[in-house]
Amino acid sequence: xxxxxxxxxxxxxxxxxxxxxxxxxxxxxxxxxxxxxxxxxxxxxxxxxxxxxxxxxxxxxxxxxxxxxxxxxxxxxxxxxxxxxxxxxxxxxxxxxxxxxxxxxxxxxxxxxxxxxxxxxxxx
Amino acid sequence: xxxxxxxxxxxxxxxxxxxxxxxxxxxxxxxxxxxxxxxxxxxxxxxxxxxxxxxxxxxxxxxxxxxxxxxxxxxxxxxxxxxxxxxxxxxxxxxxxxxxxxxxxxxxxxxxxxxxxxxxxxxx
Numbered sequence: 001x002x003x004x005x006x007x008x009x010x011x012x013x014x015x016x017x018x019x020x021x022x023x024x025x026x027x028x029x030x031x032x033x034x035x036x037x038x039x040x041x042x043x044x045x046x047x048x049x050x051x052x053x054x055x056x057x058x059x060x061x062x063x064x065x066x067x068x069x070x071x072x073x074x075x076x077x078x079x080x081x082x083x084x085x086x087x088x089x090x091x092x093x094x095x096x097x098x099x100x101x102x103x104x105x106x107x108x109x110x111x112x113x114x115x116x117x118x119x120x121x122x123x124x
Numbered sequence: 125x126x127x128x129x130x131x132x133x134x135x136x137x138x139x140x141x142x143x144x145x146x147x148x149x150x151x152x153x154x155x156x157x158x159x160x161x162x163x164x165x166x167x168x169x170x171x172x173x174x175x176x177x178x179x180x181x182x183x184x185x186x187x188x189x190x191x192x193x194x195x196x197x198x199x200x201x202x203x204x205x206x207x208x209x210x211x212x213x214x215x216x217x218x219x220x221x222x223x224x225x226x227x228x229x230x231x232x233x234x235x236x237x238x239x240x241x242x243x244x245x246x247x248x
Contacts, residue, residue, distance in 0.1 A: 005241055042199025070194075070205055072222045072239040075166025079222035079239035081194055081205055098196045098203035100224060100239070115196040115203035115224070117129055 005073040007107035012071050015101075015109065016082045019059060020066025027056045032108035039114035040097070063087045069096065077102050094122045129197040131231035136195050139225075139233065140206045143183060144190025151180045156232035163238035164221070187211045193220065201226050218246045 011030055018026040028049070037046040037055060046055055064086050071080040083096040097116035101109050135154055142150040152173070161170040161179060170179055188210050195204040207220040221240035228234050 005243060040198040041201050070220075070222070072205075072244060073241045074164040074239045077165050077239065079203060079224065081196075081222070096194075098194070098205070098222060100203065115198045115201065117197045119129060120196060 001105055002076050003103050003105060003107035008073050008076075008078050008103055009071055011103065011107045011109065012078055012080050012101070013068055016066040016068050016084075019056070020064040020084060022060070024053055024056045024060045027060075028052060030109055032104045032106075032110045035109055036111045037113075039112065040116050041113050076104075091123060095120060125229055126200050127227050127229060127231035132197050132200075132202050132227055133195055135227065135231045135233065136202055136204050136225070137192055140190040140192050140208075143180070144188040144208060146184075148177055148180045148184045151184075152176060154233055156228045156230075156234045159233055160235045161237075163236065164240050165237050200228075215247060219244060 015027070015030050018030060031052065033049075034047075035052070037052055038044075039046075039055070046052055064084055066085075067083045069081040069083060071078055077100065079098060079100045081096060081098045083094060086093040086095075095116060097114045097120065100113045100115070102111045104110050139151070139154050142154060155176065157173075159176070161176055162168075163170075163179070170176055188208055190209075191207045193205040193207060195202055201224065203222060203224045205220060205222045207218060210217040210219075219240060221238045221244065224237045224239070225233050226235045
């Protein structure tokens with residue numbers, strides 16, 4: 001059975017909070033086996049757990065705040081706009097991508113594709 | 125050569141304005157030959173010009189206002205959040221989907237996929 005919109009929204013919220021303030025294991029627990037990650041869209045797709053672990057391991061040690069801004073669910077997919085603020089010393093780096101995900105019947109993430117470009121990175 | 129982010133953003137803006145206030149021909153002029161439309165995601169993909177013409181023909185006669193809220197460009201793709209307000213008699217129906225598009229070298233649309241669900245339709 002397809003996941004409910006509520007289950008998909010819960011996974012999206014958990015994902016943004018895990019990326020911002022959780023461990024790599026917290027993030028990976030939200031993915032289904034065999035899930036793929038393309039971030040940003042147009043770069044090589046990460047297809048193995050080791051690649052996902054390496055990717056999310058880069059952001060896990062950073063001090064970050066995350067906020068889901070808008071979620072749109074369609075069938076077993078979602079697109080969502082979220083803000084990730086990284087705090088380093090006195091500087092704040094803000095990135096608010098639009099991510100697209102697909103989900104399995106348990107609302108685990110089967111694919112993630114992130115839409116953003118260099119011009120979307122804001123510091124201040 | 126891949127389209128520039130600026131060219132992609134211009135097509136997105138023109139698309140939202142054409143859907144809101146233009147003719148079917150205005151909308152179709154922004155698509156490349158062979159373009160596909162899946163709206164919402166999970167429904168059958170429209171693959172012919174006749175199908176695209178029929179689809180956009182349903183919204184063309186409506187009195188609408190459109191506004192682009194957020195655009196994120198990645199390579200030859202974009203995801204964008206926009207608002208479409210339909211005015212019928214004294215009622216306003218508002219839908220603000222997140223669309224994902226791919227573009228050819230001339231920044232013509234080669235595919236469109238719209239993320240929204242019944243719960244995103246707001247009237248008032």
